[in-house]
Amino acid sequence: MSAPGPALPPGAVIGIVGGGQLGRMSALAASRLGYRTNVLTDDADGPAAQVATAITLGVHSDADTLRRFADAVDVVTFEFENVSADGLDLLAAMRPVRPDGAILRISQDRLAEKRFLSGAGVPLAPWHPVDTLASLEEAAAVLGLPFVLKTTRLGYDGKGQRVLRDRDGLRAAFEALSPHPLVAEGFVDFACELSVMVARGLDGTVRCFDTVQNRHRHHILDLTLAPAPVPPEVASDAQALAARIAESLSLVGLLGVEMFLAPDGRLLVNEIAPRPHNSGHWTMDACPVSQFEMHVRAVAGLPLPPATRHSDAVMKNLVGPDDMALWPEILATPGLLPHHYGKNEARPGRKMGHVNRLFPRGALPGAFGIEAALGPLRTGAEDP
Numbered sequence: 389m390s391a392p393g394p395a396l397p398p399g400a401v402i403g404i405v406g407g408g409q410l411g412r413m414s415a416l417a418a419s420r421l422g423y424r425t426n427v428l429t430d431d432a433d434g435p436a437a438q439v440a441t442a443i444t445l446g447v448h449s450d451a452d453t454l455r456r457f458a459d460a461v462d463v464v465t466f467e468f469e470n471v472s473a474d475g476l477d478l479l480a481a482m483r484p485v486r487p488d489g490a491i492l493r494i495s496q497d498r499l500a501e502k503r504f505l506s507g508a509g510v511p512l513a514p515w516h517p518v519d520t521l522a523s524l525e526e527a528a529a530v531l532g533l534p535f536v537l538k539t540t541r542l543g544y545d546g547k548g549q550r551v552l553r554d555r556d557g558l559r560a561a562f563e564a565l566s567p568h569p570l571v572a573e574g575f576v577d578f579a580c581e582l583s584v585m586v587a588r589g590l591d592g593t594v595r596c597f598d599t600v601q602n603r604h605r606h607h608i609l610d611l612t613l614a615p616a617p618v619p620p621e622v623a624s625d626a627q628a629l630a631a632r633i634a635e636s637l638s639l640v641g642l643l644g645v646e647m648f649l650a651p652d653g654r655l656l657v658n659e660i661a662p663r664p665h666n667s668g669h670w671t672m673d674a675c676p677v678s679q680f681e682m683h684v685r686a687v688a689g690l691p692l693p694p695a696t697r698h699s700d701a702v703m704k705n706l707v708g709p710d711d712m713a714l715w716p717e718i719l720a721t722p723g724l725l726p727h728h729y730g731k732n733e734a735r736p737g738r739k740m741g742h743v744n745r746l747f748p749r750g751a752l753p754g755a756f757g758i759e760a761a762l763g764p765l766r767t768g769a770e771d772p
């Protein structure tokens with residue numbers, strides 16, 4: 389764990405591992421607070437590289453690149469979680485790494501994550517480690533059908549997982565998913581998916597943004613509703629869970645906590661991500677201090693202001709060529725607040741930007757109102 393130190397002065401350099409949109413929006417927030425940024429990326433024209441003060445061009449698996457990067461920065465953070473354990477150790481030996489590498493290691497591995505969260509008393513869907521076909525059969529017997537089989541590493545946006553509905557499919561799924569080991573989870577027939585962004589500062593201050601509801605389409609986040617239209621006690625329980633996780637991890641930085649609201653009203657944590665998160669993009673327009681500023685403040689050792697929300701909001705992701713074909717209409721629609729990630733090529737399934745739409749507090753509309761408020765954008769049916 390890096391020792392608490394004084395806040396970074398303006399002009400200091402925040403190193404960001406990863407060159408995507410989360411790095412871009414973090415760099416913009418850092419710049420507003422007077423910091424410089426250096427982004428470690430292999431794409432000199434990627435979303436973060438376009439706005440960073442400087443870049444370290446190279447791959448995060450290369451020790452020399454990591455050394456060059458650490459030499460050029462005052463503190464290291466991440467927008468990309470899959471740095472090797474060796475790479476993390478190398479960085480941590482040279483500069484403070486926030487969040488700490490130990491937290492990244494937990495979030496990189498679903499089994500480590502589940503073991504940690506269970507140990508911290510956080511409610512999860514029932515789960516079973518799977519490293520052999522026999523253990524997969526055991527999982528099917530213990531969890532019942534259907535259940536979800538997931539890779540433990542490198543899974544995102546629904547990649548690296550399958551829902552198993554009958555025993556005949558076990559072998560094929562076991563062989564198709566890699567790398568092993570895998571993890572099997574009970575299928576949660578959830579009422580909705582919720583998430584909370586939580587920040588914790590160097591001084592231990594914990595700030596939770598409001599609990600939001602997330603709706604996916606083709607396994608990719610489509611809409612975030614802020615605040616989540618759930619009873620107030622569910623929203624505050626979700627925040628309390630996120631705060632407990634941040635405390636248990638001794639987090640310094642920002643963490644997204646994804647949860648299921650089960651049909652019986654229980655909250656079950658699905659996964660955690662120790663970085664800014666797509667489900668926190670609404671904060672850029674609906675909060676005086678966005679998730680990105682909160683992230684930068686925590687990483688730089690600055691005080692964390694309350695995570696206040698001045699408006700209700702809907703965030704709609706702009707994915708692939710279909711949504712981007714609407715860009716001119718989006719710009720021409722009053723009330724839509726567009727954010728473009730600067731990616732050149734709108735491939736199907738690629739997150740290209742997002743749009744926020746604000747409403748007065750308490751005036752978040754229902755489904756039809758949201759559809760109308762998003763102008764040319766279509767939210768579509770929810771993905772099964």
Ligand code: AMP
Pocket residue numbers: 513536543544545546547549573574575576577578581604607646658659
């Ligand atoms: P993940 O990669 O774990 O975030 O999962 C991607 C999506 O798959 C989630 O947002 C859920 O919609 C769905 N999902 C994941 N795990 C489960 C589960 N145990 N039961 C039901 N749906 C799940």
